Amino acid sequence: MIQLQTIGRFSPNHGARPEPARIDMLVLHYTGMKTAAAALERLCDPRARVSAHYVVEENGVIWRLVPESRRAFHAGVCCWEGESDLNAVSLGIEIVNPGHEWGYRAFPEAQMTAVERLCRDILSRHRIPPYRIVGHSDIAPDRKSDPGELFEWRRLAEKGIGLWPSPAAELTRRRGRGVGVVERAAALADLARIGYCVGAATVQVAVAAFQRRFRPERWDGLIDSETRVRLKQVREAVEAARTEAEAARRRRYN
Numbered sequence: 321m322i323q324l325q326t327i328g329r330f331s332p333n334h335g336a337r338p339e340p341a342r343i344d345m346l347v348l349h350y351t352g353m354k355t356a357a358a359a360l361e362r363l364c365d366p367r368a369r370v371s372a373h374y375v376v377e378e379n380g381v382i383w384r385l386v387p388e389s390r391r392a393f394h395a396g397v398c399c400w401e402g403e404s405d406l407n408a409v410s411l412g413i414e415i416v417n418p419g420h421e422w423g424y425r426a427f428p429e430a431q432m433t434a435v436e437r438l439c440r441d442i443l444s445r446h447r448i449p450p451y452r453i454v455g456h457s458d459i460a461p462d463r464k465s466d467p468g469e470l471f472e473w474r475r476l477a478e479k480g481i482g483l484w485p486s487p488a489a490e491l492t493r494r495r496g497r498g499v500g501v502v503e504r505a506a507a508l509a510d511l512a513r514i515g516y517c518v519g520a521a522t523v524q525v526a527v528a529a530f531q532r533r534f535r536p537e538r539w540d541g542l543i544d545s546e547t548r549v550r551l552k553q554v555r556e557a558v559e560a561a562r563t564e565a566e567a568a569r570r571r572r573y574n
């Protein structure tokens with residue numbers, strides 16, 4: 321394996337993981353600041369109390385700010401699969417992009433390649449199942465929209481990083497058409513089984529987070545027929561991956 325090139329820089333913003341330590345989740349972010357320098361500055365500023373394990377610049381340079389054994393402060397108030405202290409169990413990667421506030425733009429090739437390498441390196445060292453590789457907006461849909469609809473989840477999945485089942489060809493014909501009450505309830509059940517924590521007041525933002533990730537052409541938060549079908553597809557992929565992870569775990573202990 322090629323040694324991953326990273327540059328170390330110290331961030332004081334980290335803490336101990338609870339014992340016994342478990343790292344089984346990967347959270348991807350965008351920095352959402354005007355420049356990479358400003359983002360690095362903030363992630364290392366003791367007053368800001370925020371950090372991430374890694375920062376990936378647009379030119380592909382990877383910064384290492386917090387050791388993986390330590391808890392970094394990147395997730396904030398969040399929830400996934402019913403669990404809310406996700407900093408305790410995750411690694412966080414900040415991907416430099418001005419974000420929706422300062423001029424959201426495509427992630428350049430050099431940056432995507434670096435993200436890919438970094439993720440693969442992490443996955444070679446930690447047992448992180450594909451359904452626990454998420455975007456910040458997946459775990460905090462009411463507050464966050466990063467890494468956003470331009471992030472290439474599909475490309476990562478093709479390299480074995482996270483889930484992105486190929487949509488059926490019929491899907492796009494159903495965009496915009498509403499669904500009935502029963503289908504809507506089924507859609508919300510699927511959303512929860514994928515891992516999203518959905519409350520009565522957060523349905524639309526959670527659906528929008530799902531769409532940014534799995535149907536990025538339209539992220540209006542409305543459950544149209546296409547979204548309904550896509551939810552079912554992703555839920556099935558997640559359940560298959562869970563079954564597989566469970567079987568692998570049993571093999572290890574037998």
Ligand SMILES: [Zn+2]
Pocket residue numbers: 348349350394456464466
């Ligand atoms: Zn974030």
